[in-house]
Amino acid sequence: MKIAIIGAGLTGLSAANALKEYSEVTVYEKAEVGGLAGSYQNEDKGYWIEKFYHHCFRGDEALLDQINKFRLGRKLVWRTAKTAFASNGKLYPLNTPFEILRYPFLSFFDKIKLARFTLSSKKKNFRDFDDYRVVDGIRDELGEKLFKEFFMPLLRSKFGENYVDVSYAWLLARVSIRSNRKYSGEELGYLRHGFHQLIERMAERLLIVQKTPSISFPLSVNGERYDAIIYTGPIPLLQDKIKKAAKLPDVRYQSSVCALIGAETTLSEDTYWTNVRDKSIFGAIIEHTNFMPRDDYGEDLIYLASYSSPTGGLFTKPESELKKLYLKEVEKYGLKEKDVNWIKIFKAKYSGPIFEKGYLKKVTDYRTPIKNFYVAGMTSPPNYPERSMNGSIKAGLEVAEVVKNELGLV
Ligand SMILES: Cc1cc2nc3c(=O)[nH]c(=O)nc-3n(C[C@H](O)[C@H](O)[C@H](O)COP(=O)(O)OP(=O)(O)OC[C@H]3O[C@@H](n4cnc5c(N)ncnc54)[C@H](O)[C@@H]3O)c2cc1C
Structure with a gap:
């Protein structure tokens, strides 16, 4: 049996690993292995860091299982992450009952x-x-x-x-x-030195073809016939003809724009996550090196996170303009230009569905009306109400079970 998986994000990688001992699996990836959970390597200092901030939760069973399965359990660390609200350039910690009581707004x-x-x-x-x-x-x-x-x-x-x-x-x-x-805040997990280690191991023994695939009937990818195809990308990127035949809903997506800053200092002493109450181009400040040791990187790392529309707003602005905008705005919260080592802008056009009114009717089933054509990923049931690494891994494993049963691979 031959199975094609479109997309080498966490959904595609987990489906491929679950199916590879039962059939010949080819994964097609049009951009980077890891998808939204992909990382960037700082060439000067050699470390890896996620392009978009990532952490996990104690209840992320499917993710924690994969971390153990790929022998990375010893790298998983848990920390109580401190949170705050930022207002008029000032940070208000909001962790303990006392801090909550003191919060002035x-x-x-x-x-x-x-x-x-x-x-x-x-x-x-x-x-x-x-x-x-x-x-x-x-x-x-x-x-x-x-x-x-x-x-x-x-x-x-x-x-x-x-x-x-x-x-x-x-x-x-x-x-x-x-x-x-x-009592003192929420406990969050992280794979010390980065989630790229998990992605690398998941991808290690898979056949990944880095090419934009074209799907056609009878079920083929780039002209090659398959017994089943699993599509794991965002719905708007699926060819119109296939989307229509598979009767997929019109799901609205948001895009992500994230500035990642390497700096000589953090903004706060120990806060990981700050929600920005002011009207600002970023909605959250994530101080990664207040969560993981600064020594792992040799500098401080700060994300400024924004969500936008895939067709306008911040997403369509050029990188040089965005760098200036983010640096100017973060100055209000105390980061001086002299303390900035570098800034990078990462963008994802389809970074998650907007869980808008009536969205529950759009959550997609793994099976579609096209025989042996399956859809899994961010619109699958495990990715509601939180789209997450855990949700995508679970969706990948669940769609693999459906495919195994339907193709009689068990
Ligand atoms: C800003 C941000 C912060 C996040 N923070 C967290 C966090 O803290 N904790 C957490 O658990 N999760 C977090 N997530 C969510 C998590 O990263 C995603 O839910 C998960 O990585 C999605 O995996 P996926 O495989 O379903 O989708 P994707 O990662 O989108 O993978 C799909 C892959 O398919 C490829 N593709 C698409 N179309 C095609 C095509 N036609 N042909 C070939 N390839 C195609 C894409 O290039 C991509 O690699 C965050 C996401 C973002 C954007």
Whole structure:
């Protein structure tokens, strides 16, 4: 049996590894192995760092299994990650109950309302709220002040200006899976020296053809016949003819623009993640070397993360202009030009679906109406409500099971 997998991101790599002992597997990748979880190597200092910030959670079973399977378990480290809100150039830590109580932009009463909301969200069936917008849900339940002062910056840091279309179901589902915070903050995991180590090992024994594939009927890729094809890229990049025959939904995606800065200092003493409350071109500041040891890199590393539309806004601005914009803006939070060693801009056109109103109807099944043509990846069930490395690995493993059963490979 011959199987083609389109895309060498985490979905494609995990599907390929799960299928390779049962059939001949070819992976087609049009850009870089690793996809959104890809890394960049600093040639001067030799280290690897993800182009877009990455960490994992204790509950990421599929990811943690792969890390162990590829003998990288000893490299996995867990740290309590400190978070903050940035406002008017100042950072307000928000980790301990004391820091939350001291936070000046919400009243004591609002903070109690927030705590109650977290508890009640877990009891709600989020699916019932898919046709509501998150902006309406929060305003109705918690009022304008909490929406503006607390939720809007968080939503902006996750979806950019697309936050207005996001569904209330997404927020409820996310609050309920992510409320496992410890007293001093949330515990996050990282593969010390980078997730590229996992990607390299996953790709090691696979046949990966770095070429843009063209799919045609009867099922073939670049003219070569296959018994099954698994497509793992974003839906808008699939050829129109195939998308139509596979009856795939029109999913709206957002793009990511991330500035990565090598510097002589961090902005804060020990904060990893800062949500930016000010109107700014970036919604979050991620201080990687406040999470992992600076000595691993020989300098500090800071991400400035923005989400945009794939067809406009920041995504379409030239790199030289973006570098200037990010450097100017980060100065407000205390990073001086003299302390910047270098800046790089990374962009991803389709970095994730926008979990907009009605999105749950668009979550895609692995099977499609085209016999032996399958779709897995960011729109698969394990990637809701959080698109993640874990969700993509799980989607890759699940689609491999479906293919094995349908082709009788078990
Ligand atoms: C800014 C940002 C931060 C993130 N942070 C985290 C985090 O902290 N923790 C976490 O768990 N997850 C995080 N993620 C999410 C995680 O990176 C993704 O969910 C995961 O890597 C997606 O894997 P995938 O294989 O499903 O998709 P992709 O990585 O998009 O892989 C698809 C691959 O298919 C290729 N492709 C597409 N079309 C074609 C075609 N026609 N022919 C050939 N190849 C094609 C692409 O080039 C790509 O390599 C983050 C993502 C972003 C953008």
